[in-house]
Amino acid sequence: MILAHLPALQVVLPLLCAPFCLLFRWSWFSYGVAFVASWLTFAISIELLMIVLASGPISYHMGGWPPPFGIEYVVDTVNAYVLLIVSALGALVITFGKQSVERELPLGKDGLFYTAYLLCLAGLLGVTITGDAFNIFVFLEISSLSSYVLISLGRQPMALTAAYRYLVLGTIGATFYLIGVGLLYQATGTLNIADLATRVAELTESRSVRAAFAFMTVGIGIKLALFPLHIWLPNAYAYAPSVSSAFLAATATKVSIYVLIRVFYTIFGPAFSFETLPLDWVLLPLAIIAMFVGSTIAIFQVDIKRMLAYSSVAQIGYMIVGVSLVSVSGMTGGLLHLFNHALMKGVLFLAMGCVFYRIGSVALGDLDGLGRRMPWTMAAFVIGGLSLIGIPLTAGFVSKFYLILAAWDKDWWWLAGLIVLSSLLAIIYVWRIIEVAYLRDPPEGVEMKEAPLSLLIPAWVLALANIYFGIDTRVSVGVAETAAKYLLGAS
Numbered sequence: 001m002i003l004a005h006l007p008a009l010q011v012v013l014p015l016l017c018a019p020f021c022l023l024f025r026w027s028w029f030s031y032g033v034a035f036v037a038s039w040l041t042f043a044i045s046i047e048l049l050m051i052v053l054a055s056g057p058i059s060y061h062m063g064g065w066p067p068p069f070g071i072e073y074v075v076d077t078v079n080a081y082v083l084l085i086v087s088a089l090g091a092l093v094i095t096f097g098k099q100s101v102e103r104e105l106p107l108g109k110d111g112l113f114y115t116a117y118l119l120c121l122a123g124l125l126g127v128t129i130t131g132d133a134f135n136i137f138v139f140l141e142i143s144s145l146s147s148y149v150l151i152s153l154g155r156q157p158m159a160l161t162a163a164y165r166y167l168v169l170g171t172i173g174a175t176f177y178l179i180g181v182g183l184l185y186q187a188t189g190t191l192n193i194a195d196l197a198t199r200v201a202e203l204t205e206s207r208s209v210r211a212a213f214a215f216m217t218v219g220i221g222i223k224l225a226l227f228p229l230h231i232w233l234p235n236a237y238a239y240a241p242s243v244s245s246a247f248l249a250a251t252a253t254k255v256s257i258y259v260l261i262r263v264f265y266t267i268f269g270p271a272f273s274f275e276t277l278p279l280d281w282v283l284l285p286l287a288i289i290a291m292f293v294g295s296t297i298a299i300f301q302v303d304i305k306r307m308l309a310y311s312s313v314a315q316i317g318y319m320i321v322g323v324s325l326v327s328v329s330g331m332t333g334g335l336l337h338l339f340n341h342a343l344m345k346g347v348l349f350l351a352m353g354c355v356f357y358r359i360g361s362v363a364l365g366d367l368d369g370l371g372r373r374m375p376w377t378m379a380a381f382v383i384g385g386l387s388l389i390g391i392p393l394t395a396g397f398v399s400k401f402y403l404i405l406a407a408w409d410k411d412w413w414w415l416a417g418l419i420v421l422s423s424l425l426a427i428i429y430v431w432r433i434i435e436v437a438y439l440r441d442p443p444e445g446v447e448m449k450e451a452p453l454s455l456l457i458p459a460w461v462l463a464l465a466n467i468y469f470g471i472d473t474r475v476s477v478g479v480a481e482t483a484a485k486y487l488l489g490a491s
Contacts, residue, residue, distance in 0.1 A: 176219030224256035227290035242353030290317030333402030369442025
């Protein structure tokens, strides 16, 4: 009985638990509710992925109304993969969260934080699992509105400004997407994604369809921080509480990329998106510029969270490269990097959360000798940094290797070279942190303890995951390749 309703429970569970965190504002109670809900959604996502891999896609009809008349939840290899990423990172980050939240948030705001956290998690899961184009907008807004709250709860005065800027640009992005959905509905008379895919294929010359494509592309581009639509991201990550930064950096942009993939490859189809309208020749240059500009700006940052934020702009570029190659190998590399980037950014932001917990700062100049004072924290950070660069035996190497192979398959040796060259830029800003932490002497007379185990364990789970998925690639590559073949209709 329960198994039959797992797609609905994936979203409903955190959504229903969220109000309890606000109504009963005891810190321990709110945290307990968020903790249980997050780990249950993770367990559900594992079960859904196993069912999909064993038996094929799942179609769940809300209220018993069959599609396209009713709302449908669809779980296939692609979104089961993304559901697992979002729920896994959500569970690990909330495990990290209790002590960090108590230290970084204003007194009495715990209940509000956990409420916003669960709403954001529910929104991201809803975006991923729904089979309705309008429902994507609804869940995007749920996740976005709660994200603004998560960012604004930071103690720094700039947190509110960062949240406001994100709100303005996020609203513009959502509006563009909604206009696109409206134009599609006007042209096709349906909002069901599968039904849209069938009807849009017959209307490729329609001006409404082409306008919808443009609006949806720009709207989602803002949401995923595609260069040059990324200006909201650095401040949002830099000034948010550590838990918020870690969660949003690891999940939010990944879900937006998933939506972009769904729009290009499912609703409009690769033939329309990349042949009738050669969007790849727009996306690919922007992705390459993002790879270099994001990493170059990161080199000159002195705030580590801002550095990691600009690094995310570059890493999003790698994912878009995979999408733009329009091949099984390219999409495999893009989906792999979506997964691996969640692992590496998760551990990097959690490690910085540990640092902030102990010293109250993540400024580069305050990290002198931190490798000796907080060896476990900085070791986890180094592993994440090596994965970010793409060093062999780390997860980051695997996805970049597949992107390079995809470029070679197209005889685009120049693109393979640019991927390697842009990866080398990451060495510079990662080395700046390593140099300060390990090669400088710690300040005299300052006692420093390692971060608590409750903070270290989630960080090290992700650090070890970066190593494990860099060595044993059977699961990550296998699922990503299956999802890529599904999207491109390959056997």
